[in-house]
Amino acid sequence: MAIDLTVIWAFIIAFGIFAYVVMDGFDLGIGILFPSFAVGQERDQAMNSIAPVWDGNETWLVLGGGGLFAAFPLAYAIILPATYPLIIAMLLGLVFRGVAFEFRWRDPDHRAFWDMAFAGGSLVAAMAQGMTLGAILQGIEVADRAYAGSWWDWLTPYTLLTGLGVVAGYALLGSTWLVWKTEGSTQGHAYKLAFRAMVATLVLLVAVSLYTPLLEESYWQRWFAMPNVLFAAQVPLLTAILTGFLIRALAKRQHAAPFLLSLGVFLLGTIGLGISMWPYVVPDSVTIWDAAAPHSSQVFMLVGVALTMPLILAYTGWAYWVFRGKVGSEGYH
Amino acid sequence: MFDQFDALFLARVQFAFTVSFHFIFPALSIGLASYLAVLEALWLKTGKQLYLDLFKYWLKIFAVAFAMGVVSGIVMSYQFGTNWAVFSDKAGPVIGPLLAYEVLTAFFLEAGFLGVMLFGLERVGRKLHFVATLMVAIGTFVSAFWILSVNSWMQTPAGYVLSPEGQYLPESWLAIIFTASFPYRLVHTVIAAYLTTAFVVGGVGAWHLLKDRTNAHARKMFSMAMWMAAIVAPIQIFAGDLHGLNTLEHQPAKVMAMEGHYQSHPDGAPFIVAGIPNSEEKRVDYAIEIPKASSLILKHDLNAPLAGLDTIPESDQPPVGPVFWAFRVMVGLGFAMMGLGVWSLFARWKKRLYDWPLLHKAAIVMGPSGFVAVIAGWMVTEVGRQPFTIYGLLRTAHSASPLDAPAVGASLLAFVIVYFAVFGTGTWYILRLMHSAPKIQELGVRRTEKGPVRTAGITPGLAQNQPHNPSDPTEKPVGEE
Numbered sequence: 001m002a003i004d005l006t007v008i009w010a011f012i013i014a015f016g017i018f019a020y021v022v023m024d025g026f027d028l029g030i031g032i033l034f035p036s037f038a039v040g041q042e043r044d045q046a047m048n049s050i051a052p053v054w055d056g057n058e059t060w061l062v063l064g065g066g067g068l069f070a071a072f073p074l075a076y077a078i079i080l081p082a083t084y085p086l087i088i089a090m091l092l093g094l095v096f097r098g099v100a101f102e103f104r105w106r107d108p109d110h111r112a113f114w115d116m117a118f119a120g121g122s123l124v125a126a127m128a129q130g131m132t133l134g135a136i137l138q139g140i141e142v143a144d145r146a147y148a149g150s151w152w153d154w155l156t157p158y159t160l161l162t163g164l165g166v167v168a169g170y171a172l173l174g175s176t177w178l179v180w181k182t183e184g185s186t187q188g189h190a191y192k193l194a195f196r197a198m199v200a201t202l203v204l205l206v207a208v209s210l211y212t213p214l215l216e217e218s219y220w221q222r223w224f225a226m227p228n229v230l231f232a233a234q235v236p237l238l239t240a241i242l243t244g245f246l247i248r249a250l251a252k253r254q255h256a257a258p259f260l261l262s263l264g265v266f267l268l269g270t271i272g273l274g275i276s277m278w279p280y281v282v283p284d285s286v287t288i289w290d291a292a293a294p295h296s297s298q299v300f301m302l303v304g305v306a307l308t309m310p311l312i313l314a315y316t317g318w319a320y321w322v323f324r325g326k327v328g329s330e331g332y333h
Numbered sequence: 334m335f336d337q338f339d340a341l342f343l344a345r346v347q348f349a350f351t352v353s354f355h356f357i358f359p360a361l362s363i364g365l366a367s368y369l370a371v372l373e374a375l376w377l378k379t380g381k382q383l384y385l386d387l388f389k390y391w392l393k394i395f396a397v398a399f400a401m402g403v404v405s406g407i408v409m410s411y412q413f414g415t416n417w418a419v420f421s422d423k424a425g426p427v428i429g430p431l432l433a434y435e436v437l438t439a440f441f442l443e444a445g446f447l448g449v450m451l452f453g454l455e456r457v458g459r460k461l462h463f464v465a466t467l468m469v470a471i472g473t474f475v476s477a478f479w480i481l482s483v484n485s486w487m488q489t490p491a492g493y494v495l496s497p498e499g500q501y502l503p504e505s506w507l508a509i510i511f512t513a514s515f516p517y518r519l520v521h522t523v524i525a526a527y528l529t530t531a532f533v534v535g536g537v538g539a540w541h542l543l544k545d546r547t548n549a550h551a552r553k554m555f556s557m558a559m560w561m562a563a564i565v566a567p568i569q570i571f572a573g574d575l576h577g578l579n580t581l582e583h584q585p586a587k588v589m590a591m592e593g594h595y596q597s598h599p600d601g602a603p604f605i606v607a608g609i610p611n612s613e614e615k616r617v618d619y620a621i622e623i624p625k626a627s628s629l630i631l632k633h634d635l636n637a638p639l640a641g642l643d644t645i646p647e648s649d650q651p652p653v654g655p656v657f658w659a660f661r662v663m664v665g666l667g668f669a670m671m672g673l674g675v676w677s678l679f680a681r682w683k684k685r686l687y688d689w690p691l692l693h694k695a696a697i698v699m700g701p702s703g704f705v706a707v708i709a710g711w712m713v714t715e716v717g718r719q720p721f722t723i724y725g726l727l728r729t730a731h732s733a734s735p736l737d738a739p740a741v742g743a744s745l746l747a748f749v750i751v752y753f754a755v756f757g758t759g760t761w762y763i764l765r766l767m768h769s770a771p772k773i774q775e776l777g778v779r780r781t782e783k784g785p786v787r788t789a790g791i792t793p794g795l796a797q798n799q800p801h802n803p804s805d806p807t808e809k810p811v812g813e814e
Contacts, residue, residue, distance in 0.1 A: 051448070052451065052452050052453070053448055055399075055447050056448065058407065058444075059436065059440045062406070062407055062410045062440055063436045063440075063441075065411050066410055066429070066432045066433045069410075069413065069425055069432060070433040071429070073424075074422055074425075076413075076414045076418075076422075076425065077414060077418040077419065077425070079414070080411065080414030081414070081736055084415055084736060084740055084744070087411055088415065092751050094407055095751060098400055099755055101400060102397045102400045103397075103759065106765070145422060147418070151737060293425060293430075294426050294496075294500075294503065296502070297502075297503055300503070304430070305437065308437040312445065315441075315442075315446065316441070316445050319445050319446070319448050322453050322456050322457055323453070323456070
């Protein structure tokens with residue numbers, strides 16, 4: 001039978017990670033940008049634009065962790081100890097920002113504190129996620145089915161670069177989301193932020209893209225050797241085209257387009273990652289087939305995904321639909 | 334500073350700490366989600382404002398507890414990999430898919446409908462909103478189903494084969510999901526969550542009855558909670574007894590530790606009511622015993638022989654002290670809960686349910702008892718299955734990640750500080766919400782200074798009549814702008 005379940009699972013996990021990055025990406029991005037919004041109406045609007053959906057967005061992170069554990073247990077068992085301090089920092093960051101959604105309303109006297117917790121937690125989580133990505137890309141020392149490096153391996157100039165790249169990218173998603181969901185002074189401010197975040201994202205994206213093939217000979221091969229280059233070259237090309245549209249959309253003050261185009265940039269970034277890593281899950285030491293769960297686990301979960309994912313997408317879409325339109329456009333004109 | 338502890342010990346403390354803290358919130362939200370569904374159903378059926386008020390009152394508390402449950406739960410989904418990588422590699426093929434099913438069938442369901450449940454009443458209408466509440470309640474139950482299936486597999490593993498690399502490979506998913514201890518653990522834990530919630534609701538009701546015994550809202554919640562105590566606490570004691578018998582069959586060493594039976598008793602074992610387990614000397618000091626009672630409870634025969642820990646190799650024995658004491662705390666609280674339930678029945682019969690301050694004070698004292706009992710129960714079952722992570726197969730000492738003690742110690746310290754600060758504050762906010770009396774035309778989850786989020790809960794036309802709480806500026810009525 002020609003269908004390789006391991007490959008299917010690699011795509012499912014990649015989809016889960018992409019879904020997480022774009023969904024939680026914009027609400028983490030709003031957290032990162034939060035202090036730049038005026039206290040009062042602007043911050044409340046920003047917060048309320050994500051209050052009904054943040055919990056669902058973060059569930060994709062649990063799916064990413066749980067899915068990796070289930071489909072590629074060896075990768076889960078190697079990557080998490082290797083990036084231990086980053087994972088812990090991310091989790092603690094998410095604790096602070098998650099509770100801030102409720103706590104800032106419950107305690108107006110300390111709202112300034114919880115606003116900072118929301119911003120700081122979001123920033124730490126985003127940075128840690130980006131650095132984790134970098135730590136995986138730069139390679140992890142593995143011996144005897146376990147992480148064999150020291151516990152500072154994750155801290156390098158490259159991982160700092162990828163960390164900043166993800167922070168900037170999330171800021172782009174967050175600001176363009178606010179462009180879509182708000183109006184008035186909040187939206188005006190979001191336009192300004194979106195433009196700056198876009199510039200930062202592009203600069204860092206280019207820097208990471210240039211740095212990565214230099215890390216390992218195999219990355220270079222995957223991107224620049226014939227015939228791969230014919231396919232791979234389309235990714236930066238499309239990214240450039242989308243960026244052109246994004247600049248135009250921001251300049252023309254369109255509402256929904258900037259966010260959707262930013263999603264497109266992220267999709268291309270994910271595809272680029274896939275090109276760099278394929279078919280490894282821990283670059284150059286563990287392939288997806290090495291790390292894959294046994295056939296019966298893959299089949300059992302595939303049934304679950306096939307049955308539930310359409311439903312999940314349907315009711316998640318419905319929840320977004322219920323809260324469509326501008327935040328707070330009713331009630332106080 | 335962590336030199337004196339090894340990484341394994343610190344990893345165990347970290348897991349125990351993060352999971353104990355985490356479980357407090359689901360213990361409340363599983364029960365509270367169902368309570369909210371009942372309240373909303375009653376509102377839809379009767380049209381009485383009282384039920385909607387109570388729904389909104391508890392919804393605010395649910396929102397805070399749920400947020401804390403979510404963020405502490407995300408931590409748990411990564412604890413396996415960060416601190417227990419070897420276990421994850423070996424057991425991943427079996428328990429990973431179960432956790433993935435929990436995410437797919439429960440977490441998404443809860444999270445997807447939570448936004449509508451909290452903020453969407455006016456946007457989607459009553460019926461769809463009730464569907465959303467039901468989905469959240471069902472999600473909490475489904476979540477319990479899967480996570481307890483994982484835990485039960487680790488306690489009474491079945492349905493696997495061992496691979497050459499030492500991985501546990503699934504052979505029969507039905508056998509893996511429905512292991513011998515699973516039905517008992519599921520029933521016992523879910524009832525525990527319902528009871529925990531009932532006593533919280535009862536305690537809050539009693540608090541407001543003491544302040545104003547005519548408060549209709551407080552009366553209703555107190556009465557509902559006391560029905561739960563009277564009916565469900567005895568059921569829970571029965572379910573717990575069955576769970577104990579199941580444990581005796583599959584994990585006898587755990588029961589020996591619970592009972593403090595260091596030695597075997599060939600003709601009837603005593604039940605030790607209290608005492609100080611002395612593992613050095615293999616005896617319970619200062620024991621107060623009921624002769625042959627343990628054999629009666631566990632074997633339903635006064636003279637049945639019961640084996641003790643002397644039949645278990647030293648290296649396979651769980652620590653006795655924590656299991657012994659946690660078990661007594663849990664059982665003691667279980668009977669205290671039933672006692673309060675019986676007392677409330679008597680008060681109802683005497684028509685003094687809302688008019689008996691001592692009963693109300695007792696209910697306040699018992700308010701947090703569910704949490705204590707639940708944590709004690711988990712201590713019994715988790716410490717009692719030591720020294721194994723997968724019972725009888727994989728030792729805890731062989732499960733941990735290849736990490737240095739300072740890394741685990743530093744992260745443990747960070748978790749302790751952050752959890753106490755953040756969840757301590759959250760608990761304070763919950764207590765403050767509970768302290769404010771439920772009132773007519775209870776407000777929705779939240780509103781901002783600048784008018785409603787899309788989330789306003791009630792009809793603006795009535796806003797001017799409602800009692801306003803000046804200490805809480807987040808609760809400005811809609812029409813004020």
